[in-house]
Amino acid sequence: MTDLTATGRVILGMLRLGHRTGYEIKSVVDVSTRHFWAASYGQIYPELKRLEADGLIVGEEEPAGGRARTAYTLTPAGEAALTAWLTSADDLTFELRDEGLLKYFFADALEPAQVAEHLRAVRERHERVLARLRQMEAGAEALDARHPYLTLQFGIEFHRWIAERFARMEQELTSSATPRRK
Amino acid sequence: MTDLTATGRVILGMLRLGHRTGYEIKSVVDVSTRHFWAASYGQIYPELKRLEADGLIVGEEEPAGGRARTAYTLTPAGEAALTAWLTSADDLTFELRDEGLLKYFFADALEPAQVAEHLRAVRERHERVLARLRQMEAGAEALDARHPYLTLQFGIEFHRWIAERFARMEQELTSSATPRRK
């Protein structure tokens, strides 16, 4: 029994929330964990085969009309593997790759007006994410689990904090650096 | 002239802060941008060759004793490429991969006490990052550029916010879910 891969974890977790096809798993990921844990078809389908071969999930043929369709369910071994991962004390991956911060780090090469423009762009990026997360609220409340909703609330406050932090930096910069007319 | 790769951007930016070897670039990255933009030798050395072939940087042989050593400097074309990237309006990469949030998302599978334990683990993770960032403050102030220091301040407040947010979640959970003795 090999260790659960990154994608394997999301799949087991998603299947615990309900019986699903690969396609549905991807759809749910896209409107829920995508902002902190993405997955693509190129990972999901091969991983479903592997998890089934390891006995952690079972697929059932459920054709919809004439269309082939395989929906998966957790096995007891799969439930156990999920719980083992959820309760393990291993280091938790935290990876951030933020080009906005990287540019800001190098912003000494720019004019104050250009820095202000950049800060505005970063703030707007997070405001756009915020808008998308807010649209997901209804869907998250509909799921019959509390934590997806609580996680979304975290995401909303997280991006709001960032947007406000950049707004403050922008204000401080423009109030001190704007050349006065007159 | 191919587009600047992700690693190429850091390298140009770092060289603008001073004449450096590949080894030094890696050292600086490790104590400055690593928390939002990492780079390894396996990327840096090949990328230095490519940037030199493209005329964006020039390497000078500067042996230290009998030890071979090549330090690089930006060319005017390299400065221009850096500024072009810094001022471009392209979408800014923002990628987050957070196993702590992923586990929390699936925490409906856990007992309240296990959720509390997980929240504690996440909070401690960010407290550890915070401690490391604070140790970098002296070094960042020493650099003769303002923005590396301002970026570090952002990072400190960012991880502090996350740690506090998780502490709050922990408190709310334990105050409502702890079985009362007596």
Next chain:
DNA sequence: GTGTGCATGTAAGGAGTTACATGATTGC
């Protein structure tokens, strides 16, 4: 009958990490 959504998959390629190999220098 046409576009959109459901559904499954693969191939190619890019980006990045880890581990290894090599060797000189410096400080204790």
Next chain:
DNA sequence: GCAATCATGTAACTCCTTACATGCACAC
């Protein structure tokens, strides 16, 4: 003399994304 640090590089590997291929079903 030995360990840590400086310094350069490569090979193998993993992970992930993108693009493509295929085909059914349903709504308009």
